[in-house]
Amino acid sequence: MLGRLNHVAIAVPDLAAARQQYETMLGAEVTEPQALPEHGVTVVFIKLPNTKIELLEPLGDDSPIGAFLAKNPSGGMHHVCYEVEDILAARDHLKAQGARVLGDGEPKTGAHDKPVLFLHPKDFNGTLIELEQV
Amino acid sequence: MLGRLNHVAIAVPDLAAARQQYETMLGAEVTEPQALPEHGVTVVFIKLPNTKIELLEPLGDDSPIGAFLAKNPSGGMHHVCYEVEDILAARDHLKAQGARVLGDGEPKTGAHDKPVLFLHPKDFNGTLIELEQV
Numbered sequence: 664m665l666g667r668l669n670h671v672a673i674a675v676p677d678l679a680a681a682r683q684q685y686e687t688m689l690g691a692e693v694t695e696p697q698a699l700p701e702h703g704v705t706v707v708f709i710k711l712p713n714t715k716i717e718l719l720e721p722l723g724d725d726s727p728i729g730a731f732l733a734k735n736p737s738g739g740m741h742h743v744c745y746e747v748e749d750i751l752a753a754r755d756h757l758k759a760q761g762a763r764v765l766g767d768g769e770p771k772t773g774a775h776d777k778p779v780l781f782l783h784p785k786d787f788n789g790t791l792i793e794l795e796q797v
Numbered sequence: 798m799l800g801r802l803n804h805v806a807i808a809v810p811d812l813a814a815a816r817q818q819y820e821t822m823l824g825a826e827v828t829e830p831q832a833l834p835e836h837g838v839t840v841v842f843i844k845l846p847n848t849k850i851e852l853l854e855p856l857g858d859d860s861p862i863g864a865f866l867a868k869n870p871s872g873g874m875h876h877v878c879y880e881v882e883d884i885l886a887a888r889d890h891l892k893a894q895g896a897r898v899l900g901d902g903e904p905k906t907g908a909h910d911k912p913v914l915f916l917h918p919k920d921f922n923g924t925l926i927e928l929e930q931v
Contacts (some may be wrong), residue, residue, distance in 0.1 A: 664824030667847045671805055671877060675922045684921070688894045689879075690798030711879070713801045713847045718922075738922030740874040743805060745823075745845070760822045787818070788809040788852075788872030 664753055666746035669775075669795050670708075670717045674728045675738040678720035682707050685718070693718075702774050703727050717774075742781070742791035750778050750796035762786045770796070798887055800880035803909075803929050804842075804851045808862045809872040812854035816841050819852070830854075836908050837861050851908075876915070876925035884912050884930035896920045904930070 675681040678696055685691045692710040699706060703726035709716040719741060721729050731741055747753040750770050758764060763783035773779030773795055782792040809815040812830055819825045826844045833840060837860035843850040853875060855863050865875055881887040884904050892898060897917035907913030907929055916926040 665819075665843075665845060668802070668805070668845050668850070671802070673922055673924055681922050685799075688891060688896055690890075709799075711799060711802050716802070716877075735923050737919060738924070740877070740924055743850075743874070756824075757822060762822055785871060788807055788815050789869050790807055790872070790874055 664747055664756065666748065666797065668714050669744040669746050669793075669797070670715045671743050672717040672719055672741045672793075673738060674719050674721075674731050674735070674741040676720070676732055676736060678705055678707060678718060681718050681720075681738070685709050685716075696720075698722055699774055703729075704774070706774060742793050744779075744793035744795050746797045747794050748796070750780060750794055753794055754780055757782065798881055798890065800882065800931065802848050803878040803880050803927075803931070804849045805877050806851040806853055806875045806927075807872060808853050808855075808865050808869070808875040810854070810866055810870060812839055812841060812852060815852050815854075815872070819843050819850075827852075832856055833908055837863075838908070840908060876927050878913075878927035878929050880931045881928050882930070884914060884928055887928055888914055891916065 682693050686693050694708045696705050696707050703723050704719045705722045707718045719728050765781040770778035770780050778796045780794045784791040816827050820827050828842045830839050830841050837857050838853045839856045841852050853862050899915040904912035904914050912930045914928045918925040
């Protein structure tokens with residue numbers, strides 16, 4: 664079921680500073696910041712040869728990463744995103760096995776304009792897992 | 798400088814349970830557990846098409862992931878590992894830019910028998926970064 668690792672998301676308190684750090688200190692290729700008000704984040708991508716890292720900064724008052732940054736003010740690894748071929752089949756299989764899907768269980772359109780779902784971190788060793796249909 | 802994402806490491810309290818979950822619930826290919834007493838962990842790899850996930854369980858009384866699991870009893874994302882071509886050049890560049898290298902600053906032989914270094918998470922948005930020379 665699990666396909667490629669689409670990205671690792673890292674929540675950061677200061678996107679401009681983090682962006683510069685990955686460029687200058689770590690010598691990585693980083694995209695320009697992209698505001699996604701409908702997702703409550705501003706995002707940049709660090710392009711690696713085999714996958715990407717997403718740096719996320721809260722945007723607006725009701726950001727989905729607001730609580731995480733309140734608990735982890737320096738930032739931290741927020742989630743991993745795996746690609747799946749059929750997100751509804753994946754969801755039904757996972758629910759039948761007892762895993763909890765966040766929200767109402769229906770796929771939403773993610774930051775990459777693809778259907779996504781999030782799985783409860785308590786069911787997966789404290790790791791928030793995003794599934795993205797590709 | 799940053800090359801491929803070599804792996805994402807997730808610390809887990811019960812490796813057998815986590816292994817079965819990734820196989821059965823997430824339909825992933827998982828290797829057999831490998832005890833690495835010199836590194837204080839038992840490890841399995843989840844093989845993805847473009848990278849791998851390392852699940853780590855403490856081994857012995859002085860495991861490097863012991864404190865992390867005491868703080869996060871359900872487990873959680875522990876570090877990300879990036880490949881670099883020349884780990885000494887990477888280290889010297891990072892130190893010159895003010896980043897802190899953990900330990901005595903000399904590369905150690907990592908779990909994959911390659912030279913590795915860890916960077917201080919406080920310098921990188923709460924994210925523990927491993928560099929591995931490939």
